[in-house]
Amino acid sequence: MxxxxxxxxxxxxxxxxxxxxxxxxxxxxxxxxxxxxxxxxxxxxxxxxxxxxxxxxxxxxxxxxxxxxxxxxxxxxxxxxxxxxxxxxxxxxxxxxxxxxxxxxxxxxxxxxxxxxxxxxxxxxxxxxxxxxxxxxxxxxxxPAGGSDKESAGEDFGYDGIFEDGEDENILTYKIVYSQACAMPSMRALVLMRALGKIAKVVKTFPVDLDADSADDDIAEKGLYIKLTTGSAEKVEELFGDALNVESFKRVEKPKKEEKPKEEAAPEQKVQAPKPAPAKAAPKKAPEKHEQAMLSVKLDKLDRLLDLVAEIVITEGSVISSPDIRNAGGNFDRFNKSARELKKLTDELQDVVMSIRMVPVSTAFQKMNRVVRDMNTKLGKNVTLTFVGQETEVDKSIVDLLNDPLMHIVRNAVDHGIEMPEERAAAGKTEPATVTLSAGYDSSEVVISCRDNGAGMDKSKLMAKAKKNGLLTKPESEYTDKEIYNFVVAAGFSTNEKITEYSGRGVGMDVVKQNLEKVGGKLIVDSVFGEGSTFTIRIPLSLSIVDVMSVDVGQTNFSIPITSINEAFSCTRDRYIKDADGNEFIMQRGEAVPLIRLGKHFSISEAEDDITKGIMIECENVNNRAILMADRITLDQQVVVKPFPAVLSDMKLKEAGMSGCSVLGDGSITIILDVQEIMNSSLK
Amino acid sequence: MAEEVKQDFSQTGGQILTFISDEKVYAFKITDVTDIIEIPEITFIPRTPDYIPGVINLRGKVVPVIDLRRKLGSPDFEYDAKSCMILVESGVYQAGVLVDRVNDVENVIPAQIAQNPVKDSTESCFITSSATKDRISLLNTRKLIKD
CATH class of the missing domain: 1.20.120.160 (HPT domain)
Incomplete structure (x- = not known):
């Protein structure tokens, strides 16, 4: 069913x-x-x-x-x-x-x-x-619940004038009784009317006005009468039989003797039953008034719109810089003026479309109130949840994506981070236990962090646990604080001795991390022992249009997002260093910065070898700095990042440092690089 | 799912697009084919298997290319003006398949079709052409482009 x-x-x-x-x-x-x-x-x-x-x-x-x-x-x-x-x-x-x-x-x-x-x-x-x-x-x-006195009315129709004198013979009259469990029979009746409209002509119903406040109670008490004309009574009866909540229906014949039903009080006055029918209607009108300014739209329509705008931006570029125009010679003042106008408009269009998709992170944050409340009740920790920057706007897709990670992190903070009230008192902490969620932007990323003022993490405890679980990949002494704290998000790692309802299995954080990484996000853990921990999520603003610098390596065109580039320069031989292990560096402002040859990284044989002939691009992100070497710069442009086609999805292109591709104005294809991944895989 | 569709085909027959790669006749079910185009400019993508020479721009969409000869282990071939790219689709997967040349569209009936007894292989059934008596291998589109 x-x-x-x-x-x-x-x-x-x-x-x-x-x-x-x-x-x-x-x-x-x-x-x-x-x-x-x-x-x-x-x-x-x-x-x-x-x-x-x-x-x-x-x-x-x-x-x-x-x-x-x-x-x-x-x-x-x-x-x-x-x-x-x-x-x-x-x-x-x-x-x-x-x-x-x-x-x-x-x-x-x-x-x-x-x-x-x-x-x-x-x-x-x-x-x-x-x-x-x-x-x-x-x-x-x-x-006391009124209204039940009517049930014994028997064959009494309960409504006035169901059968009029001299009524058309073809009009059939049905009585429909809805089951007791049906909460709003009037609503069901309306739905039924709509379905009936296709196969029959409804002449009249009793109660007459199904929208009326009293309709529910009337139908519940006296049943619903429908008078209709139809070509196929069987079809109508079949429809009644299939309709939800219909307990019984029967065809009612006009009584032989015209007996006026008992003159009861008008239905409206009878409504003293438990259901506050008239009261309901009044508040219902109110929200409609101020919601008229809002419109809910399907997200995939917006996605489509964004795609189209992106295509327009690209096509505009290809029209304006078309070689046909450049080769034609002559005076292009007017063309150039129009082209500038067009550019302004498309830029604005792009901004507007982007802004449509932006929603404040508060929607994701608010849900955490509930999580913390439930945990407070269960664990008795009395944690206060505060928000900072919850008006920060991010793309809708990011907000949807944040729900799960936030839930895990907040649970983790309340369950693991914050101590029991007694422990807090013993540690001399006077301030109330607080978990703070904050949101903001940092360059091209959204930064969401969750800070608790709980116990913090004990480095030596983490280290011991990591050792026990066999997570160490290098000598103990070489681990930085940051690396140690990040063990927390490794699979199967939980320092909680007890498994609670909320956390302790060491699965959650690992999944959070993986899910974030899938969309190019990061999860960073920091902590001060005795003072609390901070979990920070960084996700790239999901702007599908990015500014890039495009470079050639051999025959292949790559594009590097401008946000990761510090500077591009030509290099002289005296700045080049090669160490005994074959690692290459370029001296840059007194520091040896690792050199990554893109040609070598991507195994492109025809790439430029001579460092003085190639172009050096210094890139930097949170943890790393490196210089990428390409053959030549082709141009700065805006591109629309598209994911690689599904057929290539298993080929670990993302891990190799390619985040997607893009079709340029001239129809050629460029590969968008992920500098972070290139550094990760090259600088091990 | 692919299995079911294939089963259906050996029982119902239908139209196939035949083409030649390394002197052998192959076919796709016509329902898998979306387009036949001249070979466009192919953009190389590093770190992909050698049977994927790269991707193409198909009306603004990026579509991977599969070199059928390399995929089936035949010797390389200088694709010429007669060579074509057949665009095929299976579910969400779409690819352009490089072939030596395209032959014909044929209508086949179940009597002409012999199912490949090996389950889920790249060539799902063998068809005897009614016109030329050629042996045609019907390719399993999904398996060819995704596995």
């Missing part, structure tokens, strides 16, 4: 996206209100609205389990909102709320997998209901 209503597949993406977003916001509010120890009216309404929206959209998708759970939470808040003086067990309430939010999130993740059945939330729901009962008991005795 499909998990959701047929015909709703197209809405699935939107549903997952929106609901995920709402749940994030909900978590934020819950975290804040839990800390402030008070739920303001605004927050209350916001939570209420969120749950209501989730309930509604889940019901529309036919996900009854999600919608009933959301409904249960909504009920909880209804009680609190109606009677702000109600007393209740706060921690327990938050536990329930977070559990609900987690369960909903989990369900969202699995929604597309047909093999995982819908989760049964009834246990959690029962807990929530029980809690709600306790709350109700604590406050004034709530009005």
């Amino acid at each position: 499909p998990k959701f209503e047929s015909g709703m597949e197209g809405m699935l993406d939107m549903f997952v996206f929106e609901t995920g977003d709402l749940l994030e916001k909900l978590d934020d509010i819950l975290m804040r209100t839990e800390q402030e120890d008070a739920i303001g009216t605004d927050d209350m309404n916001e939570i209420f609205r969120t749950m209501h929206t989730i309930k509604g959209s889940a019901a529309m998708m036919g996900l009854s389990n999600m919608s009933t759970l959301a409904h249960a939470v909504e009920d909880l808040f209804f009680i609190i909102r109606e009677d702000p003086t109600v007393t209740y067990d706060k921690p327990a309430l938050y536990e329930l709320l977070f559990a609900s939010s987690d369960n909903l999130k989990y369900e969202l993740e699995n929604i597309q997998d047909e093999s995982i059945p819908l989760t049964d939330f009834s246990e959690l729901e029962a807990k929530i209901h029980a809690f709600a009962e306790v709350m109700k008991g604590g406050s004034a005795p709530a009005a």
